[in-house]
Amino acid sequence: MAGLCAAAHARALGAAPVVYEKGTRAGGSMLLSSCVIWRFREWEDFRAECPTGDERLQRTVWENLDDGIAWLESLGAPVVRHETGNPRTIGKRFDPRGMTEALAAAAGDIRLTTTTEEPDILATGGFQGDPQLVREHIHPGAGLRLRANPWSAGDGLRNALARGAELSVGLDEFYGRNMPDADFREEQFVPLAQLYGRVARVCNERGEEFFEGEVSWSENDLVQATAQQPGALAWYLLDDAALADEDVAQRVAHAGTRTDPGDLPFAAPEGTRVAVRVKPGITHTIGGLRIDEHARAAEGLYAAGADAGGISTGGYASGLAAALVFGRIAVESALGSL
Ligand SMILES: Cc1cc2nc3c(=O)[nH]c(=O)nc-3n(C[C@H](O)[C@H](O)[C@H](O)COP(=O)(O)OP(=O)(O)OC[C@H]3O[C@@H](n4cnc5c(N)ncnc54)[C@H](O)[C@@H]3O)c2cc1C
Numbered sequence: 552m553a554g555l556c557a558a559a560h561a562r563a564l565g566a567a568p569v570v571y572e573k574g575t576r577a578g579g580s581m582l583l584s585s586c587v588i589w590r591f592r593e594w595e596d597f598r599a600e601c602p603t604g605d606e607r608l609q610r611t612v613w614e615n616l617d618d619g620i621a622w623l624e625s626l627g628a629p630v631v632r633h634e635t636g637n638p639r640t641i642g643k644r645f646d647p648r649g650m651t652e653a654l655a656a657a658a659g660d661i662r663l664t665t666t667t668e669e670p671d672i673l674a675t676g677g678f679q680g681d682p683q684l685v686r687e688h689i690h691p692g693a694g695l696r697l698r699a700n701p702w703s704a705g706d707g708l709r710n711a712l713a714r715g716a717e718l719s720v721g722l723d724e725f726y727g728r729n730m731p732d733a734d735f736r737e738e739q740f741v742p743l744a745q746l747y748g749r750v751a752r753v754c755n756e757r758g759e760e761f762f763e764g765e766v767s768w769s770e771n772d773l774v775q776a777t778a779q780q781p782g783a784l785a786w787y788l789l790d791d792a793a794l795a796d797e798d799v800a801q802r803v804a805h806a807g808t809r810t811d812p813g814d815l816p817f818a819a820p821e822g823t824r825v826a827v828r829v830k831p832g833i834t835h836t837i838g839g840l841r842i843d844e845h846a847r848a849a850e851g852l853y854a855a856g857a858d859a860g861g862i863s864t865g866g867y868a869s870g871l872a873a874a875l876v877f878g879r880i881a882v883e884s885a886l887g888s889l
Pocket residue numbers: 552553554571572573574576577578579580581582583584585586587588589665666667674675676677698699700702703704706707740741834835855856857858868869870871872874
């Protein structure tokens with residue numbers, strides 16, 4: 552997302568950018584996403600929900616997102632819905648394929664299955680695809696499943712650190728969804744997300760209820776807590792009241808790790824009708840390179856998207872929004888300094 556936005560904006564500013572794309576197609580994780588690009592409606596909510604994020608970077612996203620969304624629409628990116636469906640947030644849902652096509656057409660020169668060691672702007676999408684970096688920074692109880700494009704494996708991080716960049720806060724944080732602990736395909740990333748932890752009793756493999764307090768609306772806090780459990784596993788235990796919600800019942804029905812209470816490795820609490828064994832699917836890292844509000848990571852080097860960390864630290868905010876805003880800013884900074 553960030554790389555395509557940067558290139559599209561650069562071309563409009565009269566430059567001749569080249570997008571080096573390691574993957575076999577353009578669009579990265581954006582193409583696989585639900586494509587809701589959003590910000591918190593109130594600035595105070597952003598600060599409260601992501602309290603340890605860099606305030607200057609958050610302010611930059613918050614103030615520039617609406618312009619960014621209008622720019623996407625001006626390029627012909629198709630809007631599916633003009634609101635997010637969440638009263639706390641404001642934004643639009645785009646069609647991910649249509650948006651990839653619109654951005655790719657505006658970006659121009661995209662070289663698939665190629666990369667470069669000397670980029671001006673890094674937009675490689677984070678380090679979730681490298682199990683060793685995930686182990687080193689996130690310290691999960693066991694390996695996590697990948698719920699993202701397979702190519703974002705920390706190349707940007709390594710490149711920038713070698714060029715004098717520094718790390719942001721929040722290196723141990725990530726955004727993801729608890730998924731059935733079984734293999735799944737890209738087209739199942741969204742429908743198989745077990746996004747009902749708030750109505751389940753949540754236990755680890757030993758039967759301990761490990762999550763204290765209320766699960767947040769995004770459930771990202773529960774997902775990250777699950778990653779720290781033995782085996783990076785949790786059991787969602789559902790009673791009749793939880794299963795009365797049709798969406799919950801459907802997701803449970805399609806989860807391959809649905810289990811009878813009698814087959815659990817611990818005694819199920821009374822009233823449990825069914826259990827689902829879940830494991831975090833990591834979508835993108837939240838920590839990464841430290842950038843300033845001009846997207847500068849080091850002398851003559853800029854970073855955007857999930858390569859740039861410390862924006863939604865302490866909570867969760869739209870990764871697409873940050874990629875859109877800082878992708879465009881990175882180009883303006885790079886062209887200004889070339
Ligand atoms: C199922 C799913 C649902 C999601 N839903 C939403 C949502 O509704 N709203 C939201 O805000 N976010 C959502 N996201 C997250 C969102 O997709 C990411 O935050 C966003 O794509 C990050 O942008 P990016 O540019 O950093 O990374 P990407 O969009 O992943 O792009 C990174 C690109 O870099 C390429 N690359 C990697 N290494 C190299 C290299 N060395 N050289 C060249 N190219 C390289 C990759 O192949 C990829 O194309 C979702 C993600 C998924 C998977």
